[in-house]
Amino acid sequence: MNNLSPDPAPQGTILTGDALQILNAVGNKSCSLLITSPPYNIGKIYEREKKRDINSYVDWVSPIFKLAIEKIADDGHLCLQVGAHLRNSEVFPLDYYFYKMLFDHGMKLRNRIIWRFNFGLNAKKRFSGRYETLLWFSKSENYKFNLDPVRIPQIYPGKRHSSKKPGKAGQPSGNPLGKNPSDFWEFSANEHFNTEPVWDIPNVKANHPEKTQHPCQFPVELAERCVLALTDPGDIILDPFAGVGTSVVAALKHDRNGIGIEIDEGYAQVGRERITLLRNGELNLRPIGKPVRLPRATEAVSTAPIEWKQLLTE
Template sequence: YFYEIFKHFDLKLRNRIIWRFNHGLHCKKRFSVRYEVILWFTKTDEYIFNLDPVRIPAKYPGKRHFKGPKRGQLSGNPLGKNPSDIWDVVKQDWEDEVWDIPNVKANHPEKTEHPCQFPVELVQRCVLALTQPKGVVLDPYCGVGSTVIGALQHNRRAIAAEQDSTYVAITRERIQKFTQGTLPLRPLGKPIHQPTGKERVAQLPLDWK
């Protein structure tokens, strides 16, 4: 739907980004959805793309060119590699190069009453890569303001719109808490808890044996 609208106005598709997460509603009549699609369009061929702030550690930082004029020279970048267009979005493990950004569920520190709230971490990567400091970030469907918070965190200005007065009030409250330094936020790159298998909830219930 949005793709056709953007193409109608001659916007140029640069990336179709897949954000994959591990938790959500369990469907009964179809496969459970565990991803969202982010479409990155630009108006012209002159656009902002800051790769360095969002690079992830390379799996083989010591890799070298094996042929050609650069044979023997390091082939990577000391800041890391391009995160690609599939985001397992929290840096769960540097060795696995994973930026695994979990979705906002009941025990997430950013959780509000919004049923499908986006995590601020997801916004941060877009803000850092696709805008400049002091630039403007627009979210016409801002929900509870995660985009606004992500923009403010990195010295960007934000413009937001939302028709639900309850969510507008929550957004204002979150902005106020952010400016006061009291807004609960999940730290960027915090590893996701991995069960050991010894937890009671991770074991097969006796009822099923």
């Protein structure tokens, strides 16, 4: 296979096969961003034949990331979205294991970001999990970072420097383009998001407009914030565990090139279909920055059912 190299026109490619083999076709240092969400090894349909204990899982995934890191440019990044491996209700936080692995591979952690969502499986022997993490690494100290595309509205735009600040007394203290989201990004301008250090984005469940047959699909919005902040138009985005092509869709949406690798041909084909729909302006996506909808107090779903009231009074 010929080396996959940059192309002046945004394009999307999802290749089917084992990541360790296909990554060899990607040019070294050709990608500005590697963004992915690897299998969590929790028994999903695509994991059942190869479920591993946590140590075997780390041994399996480590060489894939070691090779994938060779494809990242010296000023590039790796963004990893992970949850937890579970065994008999015991939780093994994957970001803990991946941090050690990627640190040993020479990557430098810049942020650990919380992604919170409202819905998921309800646990019976522990509190129900409602967040996952996104680890942002750079490959070197000289890395690309575009702040302006991800600035958020100022909470106090009228705030001014105090009279004790020489040379700036009385001048506006904020940036007219918005504030730096520091170690969290506020996906909605609503005041609710101005007070909490989390990314509050709906996960892709039954009624989500991006839902496909993939059981662990992450939203395009999660990937496109990384794409906007860490890459420029025309850059290559790489995902060695592409699933249904979410990272590639995010890349194409913002005029970047996308390379996805997916071992399951069924999921890869869905990803290709999504790319075609995006190019035709027909892909149904949740708008970036759209506030999470909360039910009104007058809606039926906000009212305790009569059956509960009867049980609580008995």
